[in-house]
Structures are given as C-alpha cells and as structure tokens.
Amino acid sequence: MATPLHSASTTDSTEAKVLAPLPYELPPLPYAETALEPVISARTVGLHHGTHQRGYLDKLAKLVVGTRFANMSLEGIIHATSGVAAHAAIFNNAAQAWNHAFYWRSLAPNGGGRLPAPLAARAEASFGTIEAMIAKLSAAAVGEFGSGWAWLVQDGANLHVMTTANAGTPLTERLRPLLAIDVWEHAYYLDVESRRADYVKGVMDRLINWQFAYDNLGA
Numbered sequence: 019m020a021t022p023l024h025s026a027s028t029t030d031s032t033e034a035k036v037l038a039p040l041p042y043e044l045p046p047l048p049y050a051e052t053a054l055e056p057v058i059s060a061r062t063v064g065l066h067h068g069t070h071q072r073g074y075l076d077k078l079a080k081l082v083v084g085t086r087f088a089n090m091s092l093e094g095i096i097h098a099t100s101g102v103a104a105h106a107a108i109f110n111n112a113a114q115a116w117n118h119a120f121y122w123r124s125l126a127p128n129g130g131g132r133l134p135a136p137l138a139a140r141a142e143a144s145f146g147t148i149e150a151m152i153a154k155l156s157a158a159a160v161g162e163f164g165s166g167w168a169w170l171v172q173d174g175a176n177l178h179v180m181t182t183a184n185a186g187t188p189l190t191e192r193l194r195p196l197l198a199i200d201v202w203e204h205a206y207y208l209d210v211e212s213r214r215a216d217y218v219k220g221v222m223d224r225l226i227n228w229q230f231a232y233d234n235l236g237a
C-alpha cells in the first residue's frame with residue numbers, strides 16, 4: 019500500500035520501549051459513527067471501531083514489547099510473522115488491526131452505485147460483467163464459514179474475489195487489496211442477528227466504496 023495506515027508512537031527513551039507497551043494509534047473513522055445507518059448502526063460501528071479494533075491494537079502493543087517487532091509498521095509485522103507459529107498472536111492482532119482500518123475505508127455513506135470507468139473496465143475484463151463481480155463478492159462474503167473476510171483484490175491485470183479466515187489478509191499472498199468486507203459476527207450481529215446475507219446486501223447496495231477500490235488500483 020502506498021501509505022502506512024498505522025505507526026507506533028515513538029519515544030526517546032530506550033528503557034521505556036522495553037518496560038511499557040507503546041500505544042498504537044487507533045485510526046479515526048473516515049466518517050461519523052452514524053454515517054453507515056441504517057445498514058450498520060452507530061452502536062455497531064462504535065463497538066466495532068472503539069472496542070474491537072482498539073483491542074487488537076492494545077493487545078499488539080503489549081505483545082511486541084521488547085521484541086524486534088516493536089518499532090515496525092503493521093505491514094512490516096504482518097509480513098515478518100505470517101506463517102510463524104510462535105508469532106501467531108502478534109500476526110493475528112496486527113493483521114486484524116490492518117484489516118479493520120482497510121474495511122472502514124472500503125465503506126462510505128451513499129456508497130454502492132456506479133463504478134469509476136477504469137474500475138468498471140477491469141471488472142468486466144475479469145468477471146464478464148460488473149453484476150457478476152458483485153454477485154461473486156457477495157456470495158463469498160455470505161458463504162465464508164465462521165469468522166473472516168471477503169476481498170476484492172488485484173493480481174496484475176486481473177481482479178479476483180477471495181476470502182480469508184480469521185485474521186487472514188491478502189497482503190501475505192502478495193495480492194493488492196481493493197476492498198474488504200468484514201464478516202465476523204461483531205460486524206453485523208447487533209443489527210441483523212445471524213442474517214449475514216442482509217448485512218452483505220446492504221453493504222453492496224448502499225455502502226461499498228467503489229472510489230476507494232479505484233484509488234487502490236495499481237498499474
């Protein structure tokens with residue numbers, strides 16, 4: 019990604035780095051907590067951002083104290099710990115922190131609707147029609163078993179739909195994420211209980227941020 023989404027706070031005291039967790043900044047939401055209503059309630063957004071996302075960052079800060087990961091970016095930690103069993107907890111919290119920051123930017127008030135023309139052309143080249151891409155992304159989000167994520171990603175000239183379980187992220191597959199849909203229950207359960215399909219339809223029809231996907235497109 020062009021711009022790191024997070025950074026660890028810095029301090030001049032080496033001793034402090036070893037003894038106390040450095041807080042990671044919780045990136046602010048790019049809109050008000052009420053902005054995604056009625057699809058996603060302010061209560062869900064507030065808990066999801068202020069409790070869950072903050073929780074991943076707070077746990078990460080504690081886990082990296084005194085390790086070589088302490089001053090790395092989230093992306094650096096993700097790449098350094100992916101697939102390393104001994105560092106699974108660090109990976110999970112770093113990846114969840116990154117995924118959530120990306121997720122909020124994948125949504126927008128008054129989203130959905132028409133795709134920017136260059137993105138539409140890529141979608142048609144990869145999926146046949148825009149509708150086919152939306153159907154595939156929706157089905158992936160609804161069908162992912164348990165907790166995880168549905169993604170629109172770019173691999174060279176092609177766009178793909180993929181899912182990741184738990185904290186998985188396309189960054190470790192060397193794929194360029196364009197959009198993320200969180201399908202952990204905490205993303206929708208307060209609003210639609212177990213009806214994940216209702217949440218996904220609301221997201222795709224009214225919130226998905228095609229402009230953000232377009233902005234993420236590489237050459």
Ligand SMILES: [Fe+2]
Pocket residue numbers: 066070118200202204205
């Ligand atoms: Fe989440």
